[in-house]
Structure formats: C-alpha cells, structure tokens
Amino acid sequence: MPAIVFHSQKGGTGKTTGSLSTAAALAHKGHKTLLIDLDSQGDSGRGLGIEPSNDSSIAAMFFDQKSAKDIILKDVRPGLDLLPGSIQLENLEREISTMGEGLGLALFSTALTPVFEEYEYVIIDTRSEPSPLTSAAIMSCNHLVIPTELGLYQVQAMVNTLGYVGSISIALGKLKSVGVLISQYDKTAALHSTFLDIVDSIIRKEGDTKEVVEKVRVPVHRFEQVIRQTKSLDNAAASREDVISHRKNSHGAVDYLGFAEEMKTRFSNG
Ligand SMILES: Nc1ncnc2c1ncn2[C@@H]1O[C@H](COP(=O)(O)OP(=O)(O)OP(=O)(O)O)[C@@H](O)[C@H]1O
Ligand SMILES: [Mg+2]
DSSP: OOEEEEOOSSTTSSHHHHHHHHHHHHHHTTOOEEEEEOOTTOHHHHTTTOOOOTTSSHHHHHHSOOOHHHHOEEEEETTEEEEOOOTTHHHHHHHHHHHOHHHHHHIIIIIIHHHHTTOSEEEEEOOSSOOHHHHHHHHHSSEEEEEEOSSHHHHHHHHHHHHHHHHSOGGGSOOOEEEEEEOSBOTTOHHHHHHHHHHHHHHTTOGGGHHHHHTTOSOEEEOSOOOBOOHHHHHHHHTTSOHHHHOTTSHHHHHHHHHHHHHHHHTTTO
C-alpha cells in the first residue's frame, strides 16, 4: 500500500489537480484508493463536487474525537474514498505548531496510517506553505511527488521544495523516494525544453544546487510521463468532476492515466 503525498512550495503548480486526477486514475484502473485533503481550501473535494464542511476533515479527529471511519466519505467515485479538507485544518496547524511536531506525527501514526492498510493507494494533497501537517504527511508517506511547471521561478520553487524536504528529519520517516512531475508542459515552447533539461541536471546533482538535492537523503527522480498544458483539467474542475469521468480521451485524462501507470510500476514494492 504506497502512500503518496503531493507537495510543492509554490501555489498553483498542480498539487490538487495532480492528486485528485491521480487518485481518480488509480480508482478507474480498479485500485481501492483513498484521497486525503490536508489543505484548508478543500479543493480536492470541491473538484469532485463535495463542498468542505467543518466536521469532516482530519481536524475533526483531533478536536471532536472522531475516527477516520466517521469522516471518510465512501465511494465518491467507484473505488475512490475521500477524507476532505476544511477550514478547521487551520486550527489544527496552529495546535501542532504550539504543541510540537510530534503531535502531527502522532496523529498520523495513531489515527490515520492504520486506515491506510485498507487501501491499495493513498494519495495526499497539501497546501503550498510549509506546515507541521505537511511535514508529518511527508514523514508518514512512502513517496513524495513534487509537481512543477517549467520556468525560472517554478524551477527555483522546485529546488526550494527539495530544500524543505531535506530539512525534515527524513531519517526518522518512511519516505523512500521523491519524484518530480512536470505539469502544464507545452512541447512547442522552446523555454519548456530548456527548463526540462535544467530540471534533469538538478536531479543528476549537477551545478550549484547539488548540496540541496544531496540533503534529501532519498533518491530523487523525474517521472517520464509529463502532464501537458490542457484546458481539459480546468473544464473538469468547473464541472466538479475528475478529468477521467469528465472526458476520458482528453489530454488531461490520458496523461494522468499514464502517470498512474508509471507510479504503479515504480512503486510496485510499496
Ligand atoms: N496540466 C494543466 N494544464 C492546464 N492547466 C492546469 C494543468 N494542471 C493544473 N491546471 C490548472 O492550474 C490551476 C492551479 O492548479 P491546482 O489548483 O491544482 O494547483 P495547486 O498547486 O493545488 O494550487 P494551491 O497551491 O493553490 O493549492 C488550476 O486552475 C488548474 O485547473
Ligand atoms: Mg491545491
């Protein structure tokens, strides 16, 4: 049961679109999947037509002593369960900041990770700001996906995200790999192929970002499947549907189905 967290320290890189579409793609392929939203904006659920409510995020497990089973929404799509986000996550973040990182980790290990065992895949969406809940998620998951667009600021944000991951006590965690997922790719844009080469050289630990990548302490790779720039993902979100249910032959659906397949192969050992 691989647990995979999507995180990037830049807003709008495709964390929510990526985690939601990947979870939908895995469920579509017949794998029992849990999607967890750790962002108080609650967009992962919203994108599936489910408005956030205060008593349904993991914050309710902490503040209202609910169990994961009380709040997980079953079969929001065939084979896909959802643990939604809510504004109450802000209070949980503050609580963990006050009481220490251990609280976030304890919440995961006692209340959440036992539930992971009931699924073939667990996918977690995070907010872009560094937060104690995001750190706990990274330490409690097996794999981290960093979605990035191709541009100067975007690639710098990818490096900053790798720096953040390196600063977390990964040695204590379960993380086995970090994978960069290229989002919003346009093969006709010359700058995109230039920045794709730059991303690859950073991952090969070349140049002055070498130390940042070395500090990550688990293997860093780039997924071969790239996600093309496509209106289909915005259209699906506007219809409150995942892109595979919305239009299975669209670029967004085809690319995320391909990404899910690559993930299955790469993470076949957990
Ligand atoms: N491949 C793509 N092509 C075109 N648009 C895309 C693509 N992927 C995502 N988008 C659009 O980009 C916008 C930002 O995506 P998304 O909300 O997934 O990013 P995010 O990283 O979760 O943002 P935040 O940091 O605010 O949580 C959305 O409007 C989404 O539909
Ligand atoms: Mg998001």
